[in-house]
Amino acid sequence: MINARISKPQRLPATPLAFVWHFLRQGHMAGIAVTVAISVIVAVVEAGGTFAFGELINALAADPPDSTAPASTLLPIADPVFIFAVVVGFWMVPPIALRLLGAYLGRFQSDLRARIHDEVLGYVLGHAPRFFLDEGSGSVGHRIRTSALAAYLVIEFLFFRLTRFAALVLIALIMASAQAPRLVPVFAIFVAMFVILSFWGARLCWPYGRSLSAASTAQSGRKVDVVANWDTVLSFARASFEQLQLRPISDREAKAKVRWVDSQSIMGIVLQMIAMAFVVTIGWQGLADAQAGELTVGLFATIMTLALLIAGHLASLGDQFLQFSEQYTQLVDCLEVIARPHEIIDTPGASDLTVVRGAVEFRDLHFGYSESAKVFSGLSLSIRGGARVGLVGPSGAGKSTLIKLMRRQFPWQQGSILIDGQNIADVKWESLHHAVAEVPQSPTLFHRSVRDNILYGRPDADEAALLAAAKSAHCHEFIVARPKGYDAVVGERGMKLSGGERQRVAIARAFLKNAPILILDEATSSLDGEAENLIQDALLKLMDGRTVIAIAHRLSTIMHLDRIIVLDAGRIVEQGSHTELLALNGAYARLWQHQAGGFI
Numbered sequence: 246m247i248n249a250r251i252s253k254p255q256r257l258p259a260t261p262l263a264f265v266w267h268f269l270r271q272g273h274m275a276g277i278a279v280t281v282a283i284s285v286i287v288a289v290v291e292a293g294g295t296f297a298f299g300e301l302i303n304a305l306a307a308d309p310p311d312s313t314a315p316a317s318t319l320l321p322i323a324d325p326v327f328i329f330a331v332v333v334g335f336w337m338v339p340p341i342a343l344r345l346l347g348a349y350l351g352r353f354q355s356d357l358r359a360r361i362h363d364e365v366l367g368y369v370l371g372h373a374p375r376f377f378l379d380e381g382s383g384s385v386g387h388r389i390r391t392s393a394l395a396a397y398l399v400i401e402f403l404f405f406r407l408t409r410f411a412a413l414v415l416i417a418l419i420m421a422s423a424q425a426p427r428l429v430p431v432f433a434i435f436v437a438m439f440v441i442l443s444f445w446g447a448r449l450c451w452p453y454g455r456s457l458s459a460a461s462t463a464q465s466g467r468k469v470d471v472v473a474n475w476d477t478v479l480s481f482a483r484a485s486f487e488q489l490q491l492r493p494i495s496d497r498e499a500k501a502k503v504r505w506v507d508s509q510s511i512m513g514i515v516l517q518m519i520a521m522a523f524v525v526t527i528g529w530q531g532l533a534d535a536q537a538g539e540l541t542v543g544l545f546a547t548i549m550t551l552a553l554l555i556a557g558h559l560a561s562l563g564d565q566f567l568q569f570s571e572q573y574t575q576l577v578d579c580l581e582v583i584a585r586p587h588e589i590i591d592t593p594g595a596s597d598l599t600v601v602r603g604a605v606e607f608r609d610l611h612f613g614y615s616e617s618a619k620v621f622s623g624l625s626l627s628i629r630g631g632a633r634v635g636l637v638g639p640s641g642a643g644k645s646t647l648i649k650l651m652r653r654q655f656p657w658q659q660g661s662i663l664i665d666g667q668n669i670a671d672v673k674w675e676s677l678h679h680a681v682a683e684v685p686q687s688p689t690l691f692h693r694s695v696r697d698n699i700l701y702g703r704p705d706a707d708e709a710a711l712l713a714a715a716k717s718a719h720c721h722e723f724i725v726a727r728p729k730g731y732d733a734v735v736g737e738r739g740m741k742l743s744g745g746e747r748q749r750v751a752i753a754r755a756f757l758k759n760a761p762i763l764i765l766d767e768a769t770s771s772l773d774g775e776a777e778n779l780i781q782d783a784l785l786k787l788m789d790g791r792t793v794i795a796i797a798h799r800l801s802t803i804m805h806l807d808r809i810i811v812l813d814a815g816r817i818v819e820q821g822s823h824t825e826l827l828a829l830n831g832a833y834a835r836l837w838q839h840q841a842g843g844f845i
């Protein structure tokens with residue numbers, strides 16, 4: 246089974262470093278070891294190159310140049326040609342090593358980001374409907390994408406850029422303490438200043454990063470919402486309107502970006518000035534020492550080159566640190582939403598729901614979408630296994646809410662819902678989804694082939710089962726009439742099919758799913774004539790041998806069911822068969838007369 250192969254993440258670390266660590270741990274430690282090793286090697290070679298350069302100058306300054314005398318050189322041979330070869334060697338290694346590392350990091354990045362995407366998507370799909378209703382799919386999609394990229398960039402900064410710099414500074418400090426100890430305090434003070442200022446600057450820029458992140462998400466969410474509703478935009482000729490509506494949101498993002506870039510530039514200038522002051526101070530001190538005869542010319546050249554190298558790193562690391570803090574902020578923003586704990590979780594040790602007869606019972610159910618929007622206050626209803634029940638009532642009575650609760654899409658405040666005596670809050674949520682099939686009023690299909698859409702009900706079904714389901718649902722005829730048949734792609738949300746065809750694909754899907762409990766929410770409300778006859782026929786077949794709860798406004802579609810329940814303002818006001826309810830001469834009879842008067 247597909248589900249068995251992919252582990253479902255139950256939790257996602259909610260802080261950036263824990264999030265990053267969670268993914269590194271899963272088979273990426275070797276990649277990190279390679280990155281750190283190459284970063285350190287490059288730093289060692291870069292620092293070594295400056296010392297070899299100093300040695301070269303010392304060797305040339307020796308009067309006359311002597312290849313046999315050990316002079317003051319640290320290298321085993323003082324021949325300038327040999328030292329020059331060493332300098333060139335040192336000079337050539339870092340760019341090549343960095344290119345190789347770049348190629349490696351490209352692969353590492355693709356692999357890591359793919360894993361993050363997969364796992365984050367798996368976790369996000371475990372959220373309850375309220376999450377998607379509140380956040381919007383555009384923003385969620387944006388956050389999934391951003392979290393993967395930001396996590397990679399955080400890793401790259403920590404294990405490549407920062408490591409390389411730290412290694413370089415450490416080596417410089419060790420070398421300086423051996424060769425020019427008077428310069429060590431200057432080194433140490435500047436590095437400390439730089440680190441403190443970077444962190445302080447990042448904290449100062451933090452709010453700008455946060456507002457930029459929020460503005461980008463809002464803009465992205467809006468764009469996806471507009472594109473997803475392109476048909477509405479088109480039918481109301483509101484393209485310019487949408488552009489105008491988007492403008493302030495885009496402006497807000499642009500302004501947030503400018504503030505962020507400005508704050509980065511100011512920090513960049515400050516850090517650049519520190520880097521310059523560092524070079525000048527080291528140079529000044531070194532010059533004094535050289536004039537006093539405490540430093541050789543070569544060592545002075547080494548120290549200046551090293552200082553320039555570190556200053557270059559300091560300045561670019563400043564920029565990178567600010568970019569890192571931007572990515573870090575974005576990751577915080579993404580995780581605040583996507584890594585939120587799931588609203589509906591299985592109780593520890595929950596077992597699978599086992600359905601034998603398919604009896605459903607609502608016991609003293611209290612539910613409201615919010616404190617002020619109560620829908621049910623103590624609803625009780627019992628449906629025996631295999632019964633076919635119609636649910637009617639005015640708009641807003643709570644019919645759809647009742648079946649959403651039956652699928653445990655929202656947590657209720659009090660009471661219980663039992664299926665064959667098992668409280669659905671205590672069984673595995675996924676097993677409940679397996680037990681209940683729903684054909685909604687306007688089913689949406691995936692932008693995939695019609696075959697894939699039907700097989701969604703049971704991905705491992707064979708061709709014979711697929712065809713049987715399609716035939717029972719009266720889909721087969723219109724599918725084979727198309728040139729690509731079952732492989733025809735149905736368009737976004739199934740828009741290349743008619744409403745009735747979409748409905749029949751959804752029914753075929755439910756046939757394949759073969760769940761013991763069936764829910765129909767206005768499954769035939771928007772259809773008429775031939776399409777409705779086909780669908781009614783398909784639904785009758787689908788209902789066979791299952792417990793059915795069918796919501797309908799048009800009473801003619803449910804009048805033949807075993808029992809009809811009339812719901813009003815979250816309360817059951819009448820129940821019984823069609824004839825019993827007519828005899829009662831109450832709410833149902835009034836509805837019936839109203840519809841018989843011209844709506845059937």
Ligand SMILES: Nc1ncnc2c1ncn2[C@@H]1O[C@H](COP(=O)(O)OP(=O)(O)OP(=O)(O)O)[C@@H](O)[C@H]1O
Pocket residue numbers: 378614615618620638639640641642643644645646647
């Ligand atoms: N996700 C939601 N968040 C907040 N309130 C909601 C939500 N969904 C529905 N409601 C509210 O709950 C009440 C019951 O809605 P419900 O969809 O159950 O009515 P219904 O009986 O199915 O109506 P209709 O016949 O129009 O489909 C309504 O007042 C509705 O506005």
Ligand SMILES: [Mg+2]
Pocket residue numbers: 644645646766
């Ligand atoms: Mg409804």
